[in-house]
Amino acid sequence: xxxxxxxxxxxxEKATLLSLYRxxxxxxxxxxxxxxxxxxxxxxxxxxxxxxxxxxxxxxxxVLRPDDVITSTHRGHGHILAKGxxxxxxxxxxxxxxxxxxxxxxxxxxxxxxxLGIYGANGIVGAGAPIACGAAFAAKLNGKDRVAVAxxxxxxxxxxxxxxxxxxxxxxxxxxxxxxxxxGYAISASxxxxxxxxxxxxxxxxxxxxGEWVDGMDVLAVRGAAEKAxxxxxxxxxxxxxxxxxxxxxxxxxxxxxxxxRYRGDEEIAEWRKRDPVETFPAWLEREGIATAAETExxxxxxxxxxxDAIAFARASPFPQGEEALDGMYATSYPNLPARGV
Amino acid sequence: MAVVTYREALNQALREEMxxxxxxxxxxxxxxxxxxxxxxxxxxxxxxxxxxxxDTPIAEEVIAGIGIGAALVGLRPIAEMMTFNFSLLxxxxxxxxxxxIRYMSGGQFKVPVVFRGPGGAAHQLGAQHSQSLExxxxxxxxxKVVLPATPKDAKGLxxxxxRDDDPxxxxxxxxxxxTRGEVPEGEYTIPLGQAEVKRPGKDVTxxxxxxxxxxxLQVAESLAAEGIEAEVVDPRTxxxxxxxxxxxxxxxxxxxxxVEEGWPFCGIGAQIATTLYSEAFDTLxxxxxxxxxxxxxxxxxxxxxxxxxxxxxxxRAAIDKVLYRQ
Ligand SMILES: Cc1ncc(C[n+]2csc(CCOP(=O)(O)OP(=O)(O)O)c2C)c(N)n1
Ligand SMILES: [Mg+2]
Numbered sequence: 001x002x003x004x005x006x007x008x009x010x011x012x013e014k015a016t017l018l019s020l021y022r023x024x025x026x027x028x029x030x031x032x033x034x035x036x037x038x039x040x041x042x043x044x045x046x047x048x049x050x051x052x053x054x055x056x057x058x059x060x061x062x063v064l065r066p067d068d069v070i071t072s073t074h075r076g077h078g079h080i081l082a083k084g085x086x087x088x089x090x091x092x093x094x095x096x097x098x099x100x101x102x103x104x105x106x107x108x109x110x111x112x113x114x115x116l117g118i119y120g121a122n123g124i125v126g127a128g129a130p131i132a133c134g135a136a137f138a139a140k141l142n143g144k145d146r147v148a149v150a151x152x153x154x155x156x157x158x159x160x161x162x163x164x165x166x167x168x169x170x171x172x173x174x175x176x177x178x179x180x181x182x183x184g185y186a187i188s189a190s191x192x193x194x195x196x197x198x199x200x201x202x203x204x205x206x207x208x209x210x211g212e213w214v215d216g217m218d219v220l221a222v223r224g225a226a227e228k229a230x231x232x233x234x235x236x237x238x239x240x241x242x243x244x245x246x247x248x249x250x251x252x253x254x255x256x257x258x259x260x261x262r263y264r265g266d267e268e269i270a271e272w273r274k275r276d277p278v279e280t281f282p283a284w285l286e287r288e289g290i291a292t293a294a295e296t297e298x299x300x301x302x303x304x305x306x307x308x309d310a311i312a313f314a315r316a317s318p319f320p321q322g323e324e325a326l327d328g329m330y331a332t333s334y335p336n337l338p339a340r341g342v
Numbered sequence: 343m344a345v346v347t348y349r350e351a352l353n354q355a356l357r358e359e360m361x362x363x364x365x366x367x368x369x370x371x372x373x374x375x376x377x378x379x380x381x382x383x384x385x386x387x388x389x390x391x392x393x394x395x396x397d398t399p400i401a402e403e404v405i406a407g408i409g410i411g412a413a414l415v416g417l418r419p420i421a422e423m424m425t426f427n428f429s430l431l432x433x434x435x436x437x438x439x440x441x442x443i444r445y446m447s448g449g450q451f452k453v454p455v456v457f458r459g460p461g462g463a464a465h466q467l468g469a470q471h472s473q474s475l476e477x478x479x480x481x482x483x484x485x486k487v488v489l490p491a492t493p494k495d496a497k498g499l500x501x502x503x504x505r506d507d508d509p510x511x512x513x514x515x516x517x518x519x520x521t522r523g524e525v526p527e528g529e530y531t532i533p534l535g536q537a538e539v540k541r542p543g544k545d546v547t548x549x550x551x552x553x554x555x556x557x558x559l560q561v562a563e564s565l566a567a568e569g570i571e572a573e574v575v576d577p578r579t580x581x582x583x584x585x586x587x588x589x590x591x592x593x594x595x596x597x598x599x600x601v602e603e604g605w606p607f608c609g610i611g612a613q614i615a616t617t618l619y620s621e622a623f624d625t626l627x628x629x630x631x632x633x634x635x636x637x638x639x640x641x642x643x644x645x646x647x648x649x650x651x652x653x654x655x656x657x658r659a660a661i662d663k664v665l666y667r668q
């Protein structure tokens with residue numbers, strides 16, 4: 001259940017509220033369509049779906065400016081869509097096409113868009129946190145009030161470099177928001193067994209930065225907490241650790257179902273599904289009289305259309321040519337690079 | 343002989359060594375309850391309990407370090423890297439500590455730890471998940487580096503690695519896990535540092551390790567139909583390198599192609615070539631050819647990836663070149 005309407009939420013523009021719904025719905029349907037395409041072998045390999053966690057990326061990115069930076073994870077589609085990534089170029093990338101964000105060089109775990117401040121999904125758990133610090137450091141150095149958001153999972157909080165990044169951000173008062181998406185598991189490892197504390201945000205105190213805990217199934221709560229953390233950072237007051245308690249409804253990666261591994265009960269999944277933000281939020285909008293059923297239906301139709309269009313665009317796009325595989329490795333080219341090893 | 347998969351062979355080695363020696367234990371991400379990200383540790387948690395098959399947080403540096411520390415005390419740890427790409431986060435422990443402690447301490451300590459897991463590219467996993475890092479480790483004095491290509495070698499070499507008193511980097515292959523092969527019944531080990539002729543031949547030597555052994559064998563078979571007998575030699579251990587057997591083969595065939603999935607520059611193939619040149623220059627009838635991945639991070643799109651990794655066409659072209667067949 002959504003908590004009662006926070007004071008001031010009503011005052012939020014209807015358009016903003018509907019756009020939060022649109023983003024969450026887009027992420028959900030994007031992931032579902034991707035799984036279909038993987039099952040049809042139109043997208044190779046695996047991806048890590050963000051299903052269930054939509055409220056986190058949506059809430060956080062809704063308070064960011066285009067020039068703010070995010071660093072993402074292996075489970076990055078949601079962050080990228082929420083920061084304004086185009087489904088067309090994302091799906092084209094997943095299909096390995098030249099029109100994809102990374103011209104087919106990257107794939108799901110590396111989608112990036114410099115112009116939108118998306119400094120890349122990342123295949124290495126924890127790797128985005130120090131990179132966000134670097135972007136934040138640059139903002140400070142240049143006297144810009146830009147902030148950087150590092151998204152990472154509960155599992156990543158045990159990675160050394162994440163601790164190093166948090167301490168650095170704290171001592172230098174860098175404008176970083178460390179958004180920990182605590183979905184309870186790292187693959188099959190329960191965070192209950194991998195950390196002794198109930199709330200990972202308690203670690204913030206150890207670094208001397210504010211630590212906030214928020215219900216990651218509630219997009220407005222996430223947005224509110226992110227707003228506060230971003231304002232804090234923009235004022236030059238330093239980083240915040242924002243823990244968003246959330247849940248993934250699906251496997252760690254696309255093929256998990258086939259592995260038949262069980263590390264959590266069906267009841268647990270069912271309990272969390274009751275709080276599915278992609279279902280509860282539009283229901284709340286309607287119940288509160290903020291939007292009509294026709295309006296939320298309009299959002300869904302629009303999202304379907306955007307995804308249809310994106311898939312068609314990607315399918316029609318050419319693959320990169322094998323001969324180009326060696327191009328573009330360095331900013332400066334040299335006659336003897338790429339090296340031939342002879 | 344039983345026919346088992348590469349994965350099962352590794353699993354047997356782990357199980358048998360853990361039964362044989364209570365000091366052997368496994369640490370790593372998802373090694374226990376999940377039975378290993380690639381199911382190599384299947385069933386071990388049930389049999390040996392959670393202290394000998396220990397799930398860790400995602401923290402490669404401490405996984406390697408805890409293996410080293412326990413090894414110093416006399417245990418025989420097996421530190422699993424979910425894939426070797428992530429071993430880069432553990433490089434300090436492996437290179438600055440595991441590799442050096444024995445020597446630096448004036449021989450006081452032994453460091454009998456095994457770092458194991460899959461390396462190399464699979465299919466379209468992208469740049470960070472498709473790396474062949476064996477040359478990094480082969481560079482380091484103090485380490486031993488092993489890459490089995492067959493189920494039989496996987497089992498016999500892993501058992502030796504576990505019993506070895508020095509740190510061993512043991513790199514498996516994701517795409518080989520499902521491959522099958524004969525494995526001897528009962529106890530056997532294969533010594534570290536011994537190459538093997540995987541296919542005898544007289545016309546050209548193909549040196550390959552890990553999954554490129556299969557590629558070399560495939561090309562060798564197709565060449566046989568054309569009357570060319572290629573000898574395929576697998577070093578199996580890159581450090582120490584069994585240069586004697588490689589030299590013996592090259593002295594017989596007078597021609598050599600080295601195939602690996604790593605990058606060309608400073609790669610292990612360069613080391614092997616220089617050894618062959620300095621020891622067997624007079625017997626070579628053609629310059630040695632190397633087939634490697636191209637000198638770029640692995641691209642994702644299929645046509646790009648296919649252009650980067652070694653394939654039968656490129657191996658054949660290299661063989662044609664050393665045989666002056668163009
Ligand atoms: C350094 C590193 N170690 C291991 C992995 C393999 N791996 C990929 S995702 C993952 C779990 C991450 O868990 P968490 O941080 O909680 O993120 P979630 O998947 O739950 O979103 C692991 C272990 C990796 N990609 N990088
Ligand atoms: Mg998690």
